[in-house]
Amino acid sequence: MHFNKICVIGLGYIGLPTASTFATHGLNVVGVDNNSQVISILRNGGIHISEPGLRGLVQDAIQSKKLSVSETPREADTFIIAVPTPFYAHDTRSYNNRDYRLADMRAVAAATESIVPHLRKGNLVVLESTSPPRTTVDLVKPILERSGLVAGSDFLLAYSPERVLPGRILQELTENARVIGGIDQTSAEAGRDLYAHFVKGDILLTDATTAEMVKLMENTYRDVNIAIANEFSRLAEHFGVNIWEAISIANRHPRVKILSPGPGVGGHCISVDPWFLVEAAPDLSELITAARHVNDTQPQFVMDLIRRMVGGDLSGKRIAALGLAFKADVDDLRESPAVEITTTLAHAGALVSCYEPYKPDVAIAGVTCANSLEGVLQNADGLVLLVGHREFKTLDPQKAREMTPARWAVDTVGAWDRAAWTTAGFQLARLGDGKSNP
Numbered sequence: 001m002h003f004n005k006i007c008v009i010g011l012g013y014i015g016l017p018t019a020s021t022f023a024t025h026g027l028n029v030v031g032v033d034n035n036s037q038v039i040s041i042l043r044n045g046g047i048h049i050s051e052p053g054l055r056g057l058v059q060d061a062i063q064s065k066k067l068s069v070s071e072t073p074r075e076a077d078t079f080i081i082a083v084p085t086p087f088y089a090h091d092t093r094s095y096n097n098r099d100y101r102l103a104d105m106r107a108v109a110a111a112t113e114s115i116v117p118h119l120r121k122g123n124l125v126v127l128e129s130t131s132p133p134r135t136t137v138d139l140v141k142p143i144l145e146r147s148g149l150v151a152g153s154d155f156l157l158a159y160s161p162e163r164v165l166p167g168r169i170l171q172e173l174t175e176n177a178r179v180i181g182g183i184d185q186t187s188a189e190a191g192r193d194l195y196a197h198f199v200k201g202d203i204l205l206t207d208a209t210t211a212e213m214v215k216l217m218e219n220t221y222r223d224v225n226i227a228i229a230n231e232f233s234r235l236a237e238h239f240g241v242n243i244w245e246a247i248s249i250a251n252r253h254p255r256v257k258i259l260s261p262g263p264g265v266g267g268h269c270i271s272v273d274p275w276f277l278v279e280a281a282p283d284l285s286e287l288i289t290a291a292r293h294v295n296d297t298q299p300q301f302v303m304d305l306i307r308r309m310v311g312g313d314l315s316g317k318r319i320a321a322l323g324l325a326f327k328a329d330v331d332d333l334r335e336s337p338a339v340e341i342t343t344t345l346a347h348a349g350a351l352v353s354c355y356e357p358y359k360p361d362v363a364i365a366g367v368t369c370a371n372s373l374e375g376v377l378q379n380a381d382g383l384v385l386l387v388g389h390r391e392f393k394t395l396d397p398q399k400a401r402e403m404t405p406a407r408w409a410v411d412t413v414g415a416w417d418r419a420a421w422t423t424a425g426f427q428l429a430r431l432g433d434g435k436s437n438p
Helices: 015-024 036-043 054-063 106-118 135-147 169-175 185-195 208-239 243-250 273-280 286-310 337-347 373-377 397-403 418-423
Strands: 005-009 028-032 067-070 078-081 087-095 098-103 124-127 156-159 178-182 203-207 318-322 351-355 382-385 408-411 427-430
Touching: 005 015, 005 106, 015 028, 015 054, 015 067, 015 078, 015 169, 036 067, 054 067, 054 169, 078 106, 098 273, 098 286, 106 124, 106 135, 124 135, 124 185, 135 156, 135 208, 156 185, 156 208, 178 185, 178 208, 185 203, 203 208, 208 243, 208 273, 208 286, 273 286, 286 337, 286 382, 286 408, 286 427, 318 337, 318 373, 337 351, 351 373, 373 397, 397 418, 418 427
Parallel strands: 005 028, 005 078, 028 067, 078 124, 124 156, 178 203, 318 351, 318 382, 382 408, 408 427
Antiparallel strands: 087 098, 156 178
16 A cells, blocks of 8 residues: 555644654654644644653654645645543442443544545555544444445555554664564555564554454553552551661572552553443453552552651641652653643642653643752642652752752652761652651
8 A cells, every 4th residue: 555645633742752753753744733732833833741862852753744734634645643531530330349440432422523525446545542442443434434435345444553652652663573463464565564664673564443442451461460569558556667678688599570669550551441441341350440449549648658757747848849840851741640630739728839851831730830950849748759860860969959949759659868867867658668757
């Protein structure tokens, strides 16, 4: 199949790198986003996402005239759907007295509908958005067939999930193995030929529903493993054990690799994708549901630790929250437990200031956001490390003491050395340190 023009719908964390990468490999690409501000930023030479190397890649693609941007789709040989698939914020279902979240597939449906007027015989349509099993065949395919064309005979249809890590998107986009799930073998092979333009890793062919499940399995596996680490941190508090010491010893076993606990799980993948499996089959996913509830309630465990540090009442306490991103050294705040903890502190009456070095202009309701470390520390009674950004992990406690009147600190990621911070005059509590925490 010849790929003269690609239309990528959705210019977010996956769509924009994908569109730009295809363009810099010689294909003509139109990137589509229904957010006019995003289109304006891109047309004016900027980018709306912080990702290493992305700015230069996008600029190269646009300057080469191989990438253009638009608010509406155009005719193409191939259409790629890369729009968000969050869950509904306030809509849940219950099974065995446990709530589970529901996938919001409206963006996928709308993107698919936008393709219908432009769909022609011989086209390839690829869904990249992470989706519940059978989305390709039960949602996307029927919408596309409203065009009067039949999937598998008139046009080709496949599912190919992104499998990249924020902070390493451009590298992993090309180097990771790629999964192509077609509604038939011809569709899968066409998807392989498309992504072979830039993918250096293996390209694995399967059916669409298997490809959908593979992506969900990968992130669910990680979620379950984080959940056991977080539950271990709670047990360590209960038994008077330092979880960080215990994990380092347990991991000396050749077949054990316990992950690090933290304030919760965020991001658009690990904290969301497992719910897609639960929604599809709640009676068959009890372990997945339990893991999600552990990770979703971990911020409350952190809140309890902070309350112990201040003697119970948070009202009027001036607290500096360090980090808002869902993980270290990225600017992505989606589903971030750090944001949840920060807003919960504010709702509890604390006077919260925050600093997110990768998004210093962020606005959080009820919270004062500083644009520097000095700014967030200068009037604090206490510090709460919520994200292990390099700037925070390497913070010298002696220098911190010079910048702040605070004399207590809470470390939720196991980054700060107790002896060094104690020597500098801070009372330090660390998540899961049952030996020393108040």
